[in-house]
Amino acid sequence: MTNKPAIDAQTAKGDGLPEPALAAQAAAQVLRPLARLMIDHGLQLPSMVELLKQALVSEAAGAYGLTDKASSDTRIALLTGVHRKDVKRLRNATDATESKNPMLPVASSVVARWISDSRYLNHDQTARALARTPKRGLAGDVDFTSLVAEVTRDVGARAVLDELVRLGVVDVRDDGHVALKSGAFVPKSGLRESFHFLADNVADHLASAVHNLAPGRTEPLLLEQSAFSLDLSAQQAKQLQERARQLWATALPQFLQSATIAQQRSQADNGPKHRVRFGVYFNDALQMQGPSVRPKAR
Numbered sequence: 001m002t003n004k005p006a007i008d009a010q011t012a013k014g015d016g017l018p019e020p021a022l023a024a025q026a027a028a029q030v031l032r033p034l035a036r037l038m039i040d041h042g043l044q045l046p047s048m049v050e051l052l053k054q055a056l057v058s059e060a061a062g063a064y065g066l067t068d069k070a071s072s073d074t075r076i077a078l079l080t081g082v083h084r085k086d087v088k089r090l091r092n093a094t095d096a097t098e099s100k101n102p103m104l105p106v107a108s109s110v111v112a113r114w115i116s117d118s119r120y121l122n123h124d125q126t127a128r129a130l131a132r133t134p135k136r137g138l139a140g141d142v143d144f145t146s147l148v149a150e151v152t153r154d155v156g157a158r159a160v161l162d163e164l165v166r167l168g169v170v171d172v173r174d175d176g177h178v179a180l181k182s183g184a185f186v187p188k189s190g191l192r193e194s195f196h197f198l199a200d201n202v203a204d205h206l207a208s209a210v211h212n213l214a215p216g217r218t219e220p221l222l223l224e225q226s227a228f229s230l231d232l233s234a235q236q237a238k239q240l241q242e243r244a245r246q247l248w249a250t251a252l253p254q255f256l257q258s259a260t261i262a263q264q265r266s267q268a269d270n271g272p273k274h275r276v277r278f279g280v281y282f283n284d285a286l287q288m289q290g291p292s293v294r295p296k297a298r
Helices: 020-040 045-063 073-080 084-091 103-116 144-151 157-167 191-212 234-266
Strands: 006-008 170-172 177-180 226-228
Touching (some): 144 157
16 A cells, blocks of 8 residues: 655644653764764764753753742753753853854845845845945946844954855856855855754754743744654655755745834834744655555644
8 A cells, every 4th residue: 555645734733731751762863863873973972962951950940940939050960861960060061052253144134135135136036146345336327245243233245245255156257246056055065154054954844843842831832843754765755855945945035025014014123032943844754664555643
């Protein structure tokens, strides 16, 4: 029997009591690709244990603190199982997740505006080549310096351009114009940048799923769904990956246009500010052999 494509439904309402057994089963599956990452890059168990302790202490102190009162070392130790002496030490430690390249988010935001704002697009919706400065372009035309100024006032256009050139995202032409090499922010292969995006993308994806399963959750569910298909040949799996890339390339500019408008409308709001991430992924793996089961939407 050939399996039909199906949809993994959004995680169910997380109410009632905690479910440690079910959480352990899910964590065991989530940890397998993390184990591959550790083995591939020489990260051994003692280092991971220390990182896990740090994460537990940080989350317990921040997300589970008592209202208007800091959590004690004893309370954090009870919540997490981390020894109280370690809790005291780790609360004063530097967060290992601090960004090591503050320019990367700025550079990414500049490209996002570039490929989504109609002023910076050609008639066929491809990104225009921009003059580096107003003096190098035509009067009244858009330019790279103005683009950067719309995104940030804290970093100069030259610093952003140098970062985009270093990442291999743009070309600086002999005529003084800057051109995108791709229709998205696609840095050249570099471990530092690749690990940055792995951390941000996977962490936010997992955070959405964890939010949806939180016991006693009162906030709305976050979008966290996927579609899957079984019994595919290698060639058909490859074609589906190409199709997924095409769909993402269509959806990305549309979302970025909406995000740009949302940022502009948020400027007059003095309340707490939110950060959002909308992503997509594709995975192709050998299928475990066994009896065919027709998948259903869950």
